[in-house]
Amino acid sequence: xxxxxxxxxxxxxxxxxxxxxxxxxxxxxLLAVVMISLAILYAVQEAPFLFAVQIIVYTGAILMLFLFxxxxxxxxASDSIVETIPGQRIGAAVLGLxxxxxxxxxxxxxxxxxxxxxxxxxxGGNVQAIAKVLFSENVYAFEVTxxxxxxxxLGAMVLAHRExxxxxxxxxxxxxxxxxxxxxxxxxxxxxxxxxxxxxHNSVETPALLPDGTASSxxxxxxxxxxxxxxxxxxxxxxxxxxxxxxxxxxDEAPTGSASQSKEDx
Numbered sequence: 001x002x003x004x005x006x007x008x009x010x011x012x013x014x015x016x017x018x019x020x021x022x023x024x025x026x027x028x029x030l031l032a033v034v035m036i037s038l039a040i041l042y043a044v045q046e047a048p049f050l051f052a053v054q055i056i057v058y059t060g061a062i063l064m065l066f067l068f069x070x071x072x073x074x075x076x077a078s079d080s081i082v083e084t085i086p087g088q089r090i091g092a093a094v095l096g097l098x099x100x101x102x103x104x105x106x107x108x109x110x111x112x113x114x115x116x117x118x119x120x121x122x123x124g125g126n127v128q129a130i131a132k133v134l135f136s137e138n139v140y141a142f143e144v145t146x147x148x149x150x151x152x153x154l155g156a157m158v159l160a161h162r163e164x165x166x167x168x169x170x171x172x173x174x175x176x177x178x179x180x181x182x183x184x185x186x187x188x189x190x191x192x193x194x195x196x197x198x199x200x201h202n203s204v205e206t207p208a209l210l211p212d213g214t215a216s217s218x219x220x221x222x223x224x225x226x227x228x229x230x231x232x233x234x235x236x237x238x239x240x241x242x243x244x245x246x247x248x249x250x251x252d253e254a255p256t257g258s259a260s261q262s263k264e265d266x
Contacts, residue, residue, distance in 0.1 A: 003044045007037040028067040035059040049127045188218075 014033040021027055039054035122129055134142050178189040 003040060007040060011037045024070045025067065028063060028070060031066075032059055032063055035063060046122060047126060049130050 011034050014030040014037075017030045018027050018034075021030065035054060035058050039051050039059065042048075042051040042054055175189075178187075181187040182189045
């Protein structure tokens with residue numbers, strides 16, 4: 001009973017949070033809290049099979065699938081809130097009140113005290129007792145439920161499938177389109193030029209050189225251009241000349257034998 005009185009308020013608050021939080025990711029995390037708390041209650045009531053299923057199947061698989069889909073496709077805040085079915089808000093409110101009344105009646109009629117009958121229900125093992133009930137007394141209901149789940153999965157696949165409205169663009173079509181753009185607007189049909197090499201420097205901030213010797217602005221990111229981090233070809237050439245001149249001067253100041261070797265290295 002101690003675990004119930006500790007986890008029950010947490011589950012209720014998390015369930016209420018599902019209704020009032022605005023971000024879908026937060027809803028998924030609150031739902032995980034509810035599912036994990038429910039699994040702990042199963043463990044306290046000596047139902048290890050339901051405890052494992054609740055953690056592995058619901059929390060570990062289905063909920064993580066929900067969270068993955070939410071993070072993959074995202075949820076736009078500009079989604080339409082116009083009622084597609086007339087009166088759906090009133091119907092939802094009535095059904096919600098009816099469900100709440102049903103839960104309150106069930107809680108009021110439940111007895112508070114030590115649970116009895118668990119030892120007889122779990123006689124021979126909890127998993128074995130559940131298997132006996134499912135595959136002997138309720139085998140038809142079990143098979144019908146499995147058929148409904150398979151049908152629902154197939155229906156979801158059919159509804160999610162979309163027919164292609166336009167033919168798939170092949171590489172040949174893309175090449176023809178690039179040539180059309182080049183003929184109409186002068187857009188270069190090939191790839192952007194790669195970063196060039198100025199003296200000893202080779203990085204993305206160094207523009208590539210065109211055949212006439214000028215720098216190609218298309219080879220440098222516009223972000224670097226806006227920041228002013230792009231190196232100038234003339235400045236880079238001057239730095240290289242200064243470096244070569246400094247090495248030559250060092251070679252002249254060195255002894256005769258080493259000077260000839262240093263000039264050969266330069």
